[in-house]
Amino acid sequence: MSERLGFIMLVHTGLERAAQVARFVAESGSPVVIHVDADVDAAAHARFTDALSDLPDVTFARRHRCEWGTWSLVAAMQTAAHQLLQAYPKVQHVYAMSGACLPLRPIAELAAWLERHPDTDFIESVNVADVNWTKGGLSEERFSLWFPFAFKKHKWLFDRAVDLQRLLRVKRDIPDGIVPHIGSQWWCLTRETLDLILRDPLRPHYERYFRHVWIPDESYFQTLVRLHARHIESRSLTLGKFDHQGRPHVFYDDHLQLLRRSDCFMARKVWPGAGRLYEHFLTRRDAPLSDAEPQPSRIDRHFARATLQRVRGRPGLYMTSRFPVKNRENGKTAEPYSVFQGFAEVFQDFEGWLSAVANCRVHGHIFAPHKVEFAGRERVFAGGLSDSATLRDYNPRAFLTNLVWATRGERQCFQYGPGDTQGNNHDLLWFMATDSNAQISVISGAWAVPLYRSGRDFAELRREAARLQRIEMRMLEILQSPEVRARVRIWTMAEFLENPAEPLHTLFDEIAPHSQARLIRIPDLVDLSGFGTFLQELRNQGMQPVLMGDFPLGPVSPGPNHRMK
Template identity: 55%
Template sequence: MSLGVVILVHNALGRATEVIRHWALSGCPVVVHVDSAMRPARFERFRAGFDDISDRVLFCDRHRCEWGGWGIVAATQSGARMMLDSFPEVAHVYLASGSCVPLRPVSELTAYLAARGDTDFIESATVADVPWTVGGLSEERFSLRFPFSWKRQRWAFDRYVALQRRLGVRRRLPAGLVPHMGSQWWCLTRGTLEAILSDPQRPALDRYFARVWIPDESYFQSLARRWSKRIESRSLTMCKFDFQGKPHLFYDDHLPLLRRSDCFVARKVWPRAEAIYAQMAAGGHAAETAEPAPARIDRVFVAATERRVRGRAGLYMQSRMPNENWENGFTAAPYGVLEGFAELYEGFEGWFARASGATVHGHLFAPEGAAFEEGATLWRGGLSSNAVLRDHDARRFLTNLIWNGRGARQVFQFGPRDSQHVSWDIAKDPNARIGVISGAWAVPLFRSGRAVADLRDTAARLQKTEADHLGVLRSPYAKARVRIWTLAEVLEAPSEALAQMLADIAPSRVGVLPDPPPMLPLDGFGGFLQEMRNRGMHPYLTGDIPAEPRTRPRRPAPKPYLVSRPNA
């Protein structure tokens, strides 16, 4: 008999019973620690379940085990002391919990340890070399005091930490102690464990670590460095953590991954993972002399964490209130935003849809409601054209539209008359392809036929809104592909803006540019703008459009000239 197991139990007693009996019936003596928070009657019923193997399963003194507190270390010390005193033939002591399930036959583990009789398997790294601490306390867990429970007394915990920081508190380390950290789950040789429990400085060490935060990740990890002859800084128990520092829970669908890892023990297994517990009961997955290799499945867990934290492009974390800016890309696919084109060209949306092959909507953020393609009032995914529903969360309206329509390029019109809730969102979105004809808002005003005096305030408001929007698009934070033309520039070369936006929004389009749609008649538009200026509203965003149409000056006819011939 060369391997003894100390097991810490606090819940899921049915599964813990299966695990303890499996270790014991496989030839390993077991010392069990049960959290003192468990009611005495329940504890006695649990202990009575091992009366038939009471020579191999012992129960040590009970301690209150609270996450982050000293009780877990005290429980481990009690269990380890009983193991060393009661089973002198034990050469290695394995620390596990009631939810740590053996994956391979116990005989393979005992053979593996017998071949490495002087080796301690304990993850032990200096604080500076530990990248996995989560929560902002790494060196400080050793230099500050933590008398309050992080879970039950969080307010007092946080305030006391802040007070110590403000006062510059620094605890003095016991002589010769170099703090190390690592996984709680280890396998130590008898000699190393006996030396740790019999350390001459143990009273001082215990007093010090009793006020360290999460001492079960540092007590044995630090003292093993003092007494061990040979350390392999790794745990034989596979334990994966998520980005918040919480252990992954293994389910039945993880079983193929667990087998691939060739690890001896997995922590932490869901109590209802029937297939994993059934494999344990059947003797485990035999891997003969294979070396445990948890790194083989790291790629899967990294991908799972990436999916959990960032999700798929255009989707959000699944919670009641998604964290701002945690999305993996604001939208799911590239899309187009055209500003001013529909105001200038007749039948523009239909023409652009035919030319680009995209789904072209009208003004999705118009005050009267979303103008979906072909005038639909309800679009894919149950998106409603109702303005109140849309503006309740305009950002999600936009991202849902792009996600639901990701089979085709989505294009919509935008302008200063529209709700500006998504102005910054589209500007910062790398998927957005934005084309702006600044000042095109003046065309519908001109064609309305109303008096300039009645339109002056409306024009000023629209220009102010568009100026603010253009400032956003020109911001250093903007990541969209943005092209801006003044209305005057487009009137000079109507096809240039259309060609560039077709190239941006439909880059795979081949063939010559189709004939542009007819431009709305603008006779007298220059005079309309001049009348605006005369009334004190300068429409500078339109560019330089003269009051009278420019006419090219006629060249004077060339003067005749005579070539005289010299006299013969």
């Protein structure tokens, strides 16, 4: 029997579940006084009381019409608490709970635990000056302004009243002798402390003040307990977690093991449809009583991780429920990837070579104007990505982030150059350049090699070379911007070809840092015989190629460093 422990319960929704919990508590030997919100219709109220009519230790308090954040909730608790103390003189601790609370351990374990703390009041009571977790922009102001309007029902009037009082610099006088404290409204107080609060001769004076405090159910008992308690433990015995916006976490069936691990006596807020939770925790078991201490900290890290994921999300994951603000994402993409500019132009079969030596997925120009050049030239790639340029260009950034997200665990490499889709104001390159996951390697001027080998009309080649050079010059400006967060390496074509093995070795080590293989041979260069003459002819025709570096007029050979030692 647990008759030295009594409960008051505030109910406004989920009446069937509240009836289950009240029956569980009462059949454990603890009296329960229930306050049912006056807004609950008569038929539902009658069904609720009838369902518990066979339990003599379940009684009902005079009803108040309750509104969130108003004095009515304190009045309901006062009425229920007074009735409990009057009707049950043996009760030494009073536990406040709601209809959405669920006992996680037998009531007898809670009663035995409280017997070991006979003079202790368990109530979260924190000086408002020291609180950093209040939400809604009101901390000390909830005690210094007047709040005549309900926040949820009259939001516009509530906000205008606050604005006007701020403008007029209104400041209410706090009653002498009290220091405002706030905390959870779900407390467990000793009979002595609760009785002193209810019988305090200054109670009418305090009530006149707290009637116009915002959310007084989180401050009335929390403040007055400081006047009357002999020993306070500033914590609630009810497990309740809140998100970053101050809204309570709701517990569902898949939280069963988490709740069991906490060893807490009560949990709030439990979804009425969580049948598995109610069945498990309200089933009586013949087992020795446990004297384990409540350990909510055991599950705190799970909620901290959930809050972090809700606020920041997962790197590279874009979703409709939390689309990030530009440049404030938790990582633009999911994993590292490599972008090569000019490599496929100066090396033969660069894609096949890199794929073989680095064991990664190497694509062609995935932003080529005509189509997406996936590895192996697949038409549909991971994540259902199509090779259609039209679909890709609808949102090129999303195409890239989806590609990296859908292939997590496998490094993606692709070619990108001035001949590819640039987007408005080079927004795609800006996206990659400011992405810390990107590794961008550039051989400037290499776009001229395909022109040289094309055999097209020279006047046409000169115009195209001028166009591509203008684009690449803008690209290089972006990649050299102080806003860049990507790992960027830039070589002129002449500089790179002096010793191609060294930069390729560096890139290989970054792409495959854990590879046991060594880079034995670099890929073969394309035939660049006459390329210097081609560049000179462009100059002769009035176009000045400047991005290739000091390229020789004679034939280019890889020299002695072509093979790695």
